[in-house]
Amino acid sequence: MIGKILGADFLKIKRKGFWLLTFLGPFGVVALQMVNYGIRKDYLLKQSNDDWGYYLVNVSAFTPLALVLGIAILTSFISSVENETNAWKQLLALPVSKMSVYLSKFTVLAILLLISSVLLMVLTLVYGIFLDLGEEIPFIDLLKYSFYPYFAALPILALQLWLATVSQNQGIPITAGILGTIFTYSAHYLPDWMIWKWPTLRNEWNEPFFNVLLGIGVGILLYIAGMIDFTRRDVK
Amino acid sequence: MEYVLQTKNLTKRFGRENAVVGLDMKIPRGEVYGFLGPNGAGKTTTIRMLLGLMKPTYGTIHIFNKDLKKEKIDILRKVGSLVENPSYYPHLTAYENLEALRKILGVPKARIHDVLEIVRLTDVANKKVKGFSLGMKQRLGIAAALLHHPDLLILDEPTNGLDPSGIIEIRNLIKRLPSEFGMTVLISSHLLSEIDQIATTVGILSKGKMIFQDSIEAMRRQAQQRIIFKVSDSDHAWRALLSKGIKAEYKDGVIYLSERSNEKVAHAVSTLVHEGFSIYRVEEEKRSLEDVFLQMTMEEKIE
Numbered sequence: 226m227i228g229k230i231l232g233a234d235f236l237k238i239k240r241k242g243f244w245l246l247t248f249l250g251p252f253g254v255v256a257l258q259m260v261n262y263g264i265r266k267d268y269l270l271k272q273s274n275d276d277w278g279y280y281l282v283n284v285s286a287f288t289p290l291a292l293v294l295g296i297a298i299l300t301s302f303i304s305s306v307e308n309e310t311n312a313w314k315q316l317l318a319l320p321v322s323k324m325s326v327y328l329s330k331f332t333v334l335a336i337l338l339l340i341s342s343v344l345l346m347v348l349t350l351v352y353g354i355f356l357d358l359g360e361e362i363p364f365i366d367l368l369k370y371s372f373y374p375y376f377a378a379l380p381i382l383a384l385q386l387w388l389a390t391v392s393q394n395q396g397i398p399i400t401a402g403i404l405g406t407i408f409t410y411s412a413h414y415l416p417d418w419m420i421w422k423w424p425t426l427r428n429e430w431n432e433p434f435f436n437v438l439l440g441i442g443v444g445i446l447l448y449i450a451g452m453i454d455f456t457r458r459d460v461k
Numbered sequence: 462m463e464y465v466l467q468t469k470n471l472t473k474r475f476g477r478e479n480a481v482v483g484l485d486m487k488i489p490r491g492e493v494y495g496f497l498g499p500n501g502a503g504k505t506t507t508i509r510m511l512l513g514l515m516k517p518t519y520g521t522i523h524i525f526n527k528d529l530k531k532e533k534i535d536i537l538r539k540v541g542s543l544v545e546n547p548s549y550y551p552h553l554t555a556y557e558n559l560e561a562l563r564k565i566l567g568v569p570k571a572r573i574h575d576v577l578e579i580v581r582l583t584d585v586a587n588k589k590v591k592g593f594s595l596g597m598k599q600r601l602g603i604a605a606a607l608l609h610h611p612d613l614l615i616l617d618e619p620t621n622g623l624d625p626s627g628i629i630e631i632r633n634l635i636k637r638l639p640s641e642f643g644m645t646v647l648i649s650s651h652l653l654s655e656i657d658q659i660a661t662t663v664g665i666l667s668k669g670k671m672i673f674q675d676s677i678e679a680m681r682r683q684a685q686q687r688i689i690f691k692v693s694d695s696d697h698a699w700r701a702l703l704s705k706g707i708k709a710e711y712k713d714g715v716i717y718l719s720e721r722s723n724e725k726v727a728h729a730v731s732t733l734v735h736e737g738f739s740i741y742r743v744e745e746e747k748r749s750l751e752d753v754f755l756q757m758t759m760e761e762k763i764e
Contacts, residue, residue: 233564240552306550315548315605318512319565320537460514 230321230329237306238333243299247337250295251345254287255352262356276358278366284349285370289424292378293409295341296385297402299334304389304398313460323456331386331448338375338382346371369433377423377436379444381405384420387451391458463490464523465613465645466511471520473506480506482669484520488613488647488662491639495660495677496649499758503669504649505545508617511647512542524613541611543619547602551591555582555601558590559608566609576604580634596627603634607642614638616648620655628655635659653754667758683753687746688726690716693739701736702729721745 238244261283262269273279307313317323346367353362385405388398408421415422417429423440426433464487471484481503488494498504509515511522513533522529524536549558559573577583580600585593590601599619606614616635620628636659638644650656656663656677663680665673673680691714692698699711707729710717718729726743733740 229565229567233561236557236561236564237550237553239557309551310546310548312548312550314509314512314514314544315542315562315602317514318537318540318542318544319562320534321565322534459516460509 226321227325227328227332230325231332234303234329234333238303241302241306243302243337246295246298246302247341248344250291250341251348254284254291254345255348257287258284259352262352266356276356277353277361277363280353280356280358281349281363281366281370284345285374285426288345288370288374289378289409289412289426290406292338292341292374292424293381293421294402294406295338296334296378296382297399297405299337300382300385300389301395301398301402303330303334303386305395308395308461311461317460324452327390327452327455330390331383334382334386335379338378342372342375373426373433373437374424376444377426377440379440380420380423380447383444383447383451387447387454390451390455393461464488465490465525466647467523468511469521469523471507471510471522472518473503473510473515474518479669481510481666484666484669484671485674486664486671487674488645490645491643492662493635493639493646493648493660495656495663496647496666497653497656497663497754498649498651498666500651502651502666504651504666505617506669507666508542508544508615508647508649511615512540512544513537514544538609539612540615541606541609541613542615542617543599543602543606544615544617546621547598549590549598549601552589554587554589555593555604556586558601559605562605562608568609572608576607579607580604581630596623596630599623599627599631603631610642612644614644614646616646618649618651620650620652632659653751665754665757672757672760680753686721688718688721688729689742689744689746690718690729690733690740691742691744692716692733693741698733698736698738701738702732705732707732717746 258280262280269279269283270276307316316326349371350362350367385398385402388401389395392398405421408415408419409424412422412425412427420443423436426436428435466486466488468484468486471481471486472479473481484507486507496504496507506515510517511524511529513529525539527536529536550561553561555577556573559576560570563570563573574583577586580603582597582600582604585597590598593601599622603616603619606616619635620631623631632655635646635648638646648656648659660677663673663675663677664671690698695714695716696711699709699716702709702716707725708719709729710719718726720726730740730743
């Protein structure tokens, strides 16, 4: 059943800018480094002996911001598809369970964000090679910097999706999204338990993998909580 | 009688406000059930509960003899619906809109063309719904409701906001459904004239309560009828009728006869002719169902 709903959901996001945004996020992050390295490449290469490592750190400085902002926009887009003409009532009067409808929306966004992460990895790699940063490409670090933030951001995705689907007033999820972006921006000052800090991969043990584990664990919990609340509500 | 849909003591409360109270609704198979009530009577709330979009505060709903609470998905496989304003995805074409639903319903693709044909939208199948008129959107909604050959079709105010030709078109479409496709139809409206022309069974809701539920004929029977005479010198004609022992009323130059049997009318006519009055018109005055409906909902208000 979930496969059918997913198929329908991917059809519904046509011509709505979802795919453009999926591309724009990672492209924007790498494009910032294109500007950065384009203007002062010589200076930047002098900052460290590990040119690839330094480049990856530079790229990843903007990944969490793009991710958190992207989640806020995508979740509000996907709920607007159904909210626009209140198609929830039509969708949920079909022989489908509310749980699978919610799961499908989450899955669509999780897939789009995963594609973004893959694109981020590819674009980072391509521009890195273009910059001629050295023969030894640190693939492991490249993978970490491209995919760790994705998993660490799953709780934010679960939270924003819930807010966007159950709010009558779309100002609420948008406000939450903006606040979240500000939190991520100032992650340095946040305590470790704040989910908006997790995509930056920083924690007091200096072990980014904790953020991945936390992201998946708490992401699942928040997802389930959101889904249960969605199924219990009367349809708008 | 076999009921497609049956509710028992169906009640919905929003906070302290009772939206629907103790509804016992019965829809026989193959009927067009007209669900009538003024705006705000609780029709849409009831329909939302019938579709599982809202949970009843208490009471039960059985559709196809299955409990909606336990077998919702099974039931909805055979129910098509259009609730309130039509829902659609404006950025998609008519075809894509139906395709998004078809994927979930799992019917063959050819069915999309069938239903577009039924509601006569084939020509605009590949146009974005954004640019459709309200009538076209409404028809698209009906096409969506028909997509999976439902046994029960639930239409909430399907002619709302349509122009007269659109109303007639949808009315003709709905009339065809029970005979051609063996569907049972539940159609709600706040306009009696609408229901009067389509429905075979009527349920009237007022302030969340069912105040009448029977065949449309039974409702028509409640509409008392009189015979109207328009004659020359009607004041004297009326006195002449009274003097011959024929019960009649006189008002504003028109004579009303409360006896409606053929013999009595013939007797009155011959009396008037013999007395030398010219008869201009003999008409049957039907008190419209509108009046009956108004009277019923008014009584409810006074109580």
